[in-house]
Amino acid sequence: MSRPRTLAMAVVAGVLTIFVAPAAAFATPAVSGTETMPVYSYQNAVRESVWVQTSLDNDGDGVPDRVAVDIVRPREAAARHLKVPVILEGSPYYACCGRGNESELKEYDASGTIAKQPLFYDNYFVPRGYAFVSADLAGTNRSTGCMDVGGREEVLGAKAVIDWLNGRARATYADGTPAVATAWTNGKTGMIGKSWDGSVANGVAATGVEGLETIVPISAISSWYDYQRFNGVLRAPDYPEYLASVVSGRPASVCAATVAGLDQGSDDATGNYNAFWASRDFRPDARKVHASVFIVHGINDTNVTTTQFAQWWSRLDVPKKIWLSQMSHVDPFDIDRAAWVDVLHRWFDRWLFGLPNGIDREPQARIETAPGTWVNERSWPASGAHQTKVTLGNGDGLTGTLGGGSSGGFRTWTDAPDLSEAAAVASPNTAVPGRVAFLSAPLSSGVRVSGTPAVSLRVQVDKPTTELTARLVDYGTASRVDYLGNGEGITTLDTSSCWGASTTADDACYLDTAEDVVTSDHAILTRGWQDAAHHVSLRFVTPLQPGKWYSVTVPMQATDQRIARGHVLGLILQASDNEYSSPQSVGATIRLDLRGSSLSLPLVGRLPASGATAPIVSTAPAPSTFAPMRVQPELPS
Known part of the structure; x- marks a missing residue:
C-alpha cells in the first residue's frame, strides 16, 4: 500500500490567497489561484442518512416512495454557516454489485449511518469544500418503490434529491424528524456516475431541473431502447426484468406488477420502439438540458455502445467536454488516473464553485489515438471528417x-x-x-x-x-488495447495509490491499473x-x-x-x-x-482507388469454437 498522495497545486505568483467568508455565504475558506484546497477534515466530516420523499408510489402501498440518501459533508463549513455545493451519484448498485474496479459497496455503522462510500469522490472532494451525496435509486438498497429500469420512478426519484437540496422536497431522518438541506448547501449540484449511474445523470439533466449545474456521465446510456435493442434486433430476451431482479432491494411480491409492466412494455416479440421506450429515451429532451456536460466513453465499449454518447453529444447545446479512450467499459480513473482526477477537480471547481480556471475555454475533446497516446482537439467528431x-x-x-x-x-x-x-x-x-x-x-x-x-x-x-x-x-x-480481454482494456496491478483522505472505515487507496496492450x-x-x-x-x-x-x-x-x-x-x-x-x-x-x-x-483523408481484385490479407487462425460469447445479458455497470 503506497502512502497517501497529494496532487500538485498551482499557486499563482507563489502566493496562497485566503478567503474568509461571512456567515451563510457560499465560499470555500482556501483557494490557491483558481483551485479548491483540501482544508477540511474528512475524519471529522458530518455523515448522515436521510430519506427523500418523491411524488410517486409505484409499489402501490399508498405511501409516497422514498429515496435513501447518504451524505458526507465538511463539519467545519457547517459550523461556520458556509453553504457548500454537492456532488451527487445515484446508483442501483450500492448493495448488490458494487462500484468501481474493486466493486465497493456502501457500509453502515451500528446506528445505520453511512460509514463507507464507494469510490474516491467523498475522500477527495469533501476536504475541498464539497458535500458528497449518494442516492439509492428507487427499489434498491434502502429506498422504497420499485425499480423501473430507466423509467419515471428512477429518474424522478433522483430528481427529487436535487429538489430536496434546493428546498423543494421533503426528507426525514430514520426517526422521522425533518431533514433540511438548505441549512448547509446552496443547492448547486453536479451529478456523476459510470454506466447506469451516468444514465441517471443524463435522465435527470433532461428534466431541466433547477440546481443541477453539471453532469459527468461515464460510459452512460442516453436511450434505453438503443441499449437493449440494436435497430430492432433483440439484444437479450427479458432484459429489463433481468436488470430489475439483479438490483432490486424489495420483496418480489411487492414489485411483481412493475416487473410485469417491464415485460409487457419492452415488447420482445416485435423489437419495436414504442411508448415504453420513448419514456426511457432522453435524447429528445436534450434541449431542456441547461447543465454543462462532461462525457467520458470507451470508443470500443461493447456493453454501453458508442451510439449512446454520440447521439446525446450531438444534440446538446450547452458547455461540454468529451474524453474518448481505446477501452471498452472502463472508468477513466482506471485508465489515466492522475490526469482524470485533475481534470475532474477543475471541472467541478469551475461549474460548482465558479472558479475561473479556464477549463471551459480549453479544447473540447481528448482522444486516445493509440495505447497511452492522447491528443487534444477543438471538437468532436474531427473537424476535417x-x-x-x-x-x-x-x-x-x-x-x-x-x-x-x-x-x-x-x-x-x-x-x-x-x-x-x-x-x-x-x-x-x-x-x-x-x-x-x-x-x-x-x-x-x-x-x-x-x-x-x-x-x-x-x-x-x-x-x-x-x-x-x-x-x-x-x-x-x-x-492495440485488448478491449475484448477480461479487463476490457486494463490489467489490475498489485500496487496501489491514494486519492484523498481516509478513515478507518473508508480509505482513499485503490489498486493501480495499466493498459492491457497486445500486438x-x-x-x-x-x-x-x-x-x-x-x-x-x-x-x-x-x-x-x-x-x-x-x-x-x-x-x-x-x-x-x-x-x-x-x-x-x-x-x-x-x-x-x-x-x-x-x-x-x-x-x-x-x-x-x-x-x-x-x-x-x-x-x-482518402482511401486509395481499388484494383481489379482485393489485396491478399493474412490473419492468425480464428478460434475453432463457434460458441456464443455471451450466454446472459451484461449489466450496464
Missing part, C-alpha cells in the same frame, strides 16, 4: 473491393447463426459460409474514421426478415446491426417479400480510429450475430446487389 461514399466492387467474385468505380455483381450468402465474430473477420480472402468480405487497397497514407459509419445494402431476402450485421476491420499489425494483425473498429423488417421505421415491422429488392441501411456504432499507412480496411457482412444479440429470425438467404450498395465513412 467528411462523409465519404465508398463503393463496393466485385473483386474476384469472392472477396470484393472497397473504393474505386462502382461495378456490377452480386453476393449471395445464407445466414450461419453459429458463425463467431472471430471467424467472420479472419482470412477475408477465403470462403467462409455465412459472410462476405470487401477490402480496400493498402493505404498509401494513414486515414481516420471519426463519427458514425453506415452501410447501405440493396438486398433480396427469402424470409420476412433477417438480422444484418456489419463490421469495419483494420487489417494490419499494430499494438494483433487486425482489429474490429466498429460494428452495426439492423433488423431488415424495421428498415422503414423502428416503430413498426414491414415484412419483406421474397424476390423483392429492398434498400436497408445498417448504422454502425460511432467511432474514432486511425488506420495506418499500409494497412487494409475491410467491411465484413453477415446476417445474425449470436455473440452480441439474440437473433429472432435465422436461416435466411440474402442476395446483395453491389451496384446499389455502398459504405458511408466519416473520413479524414
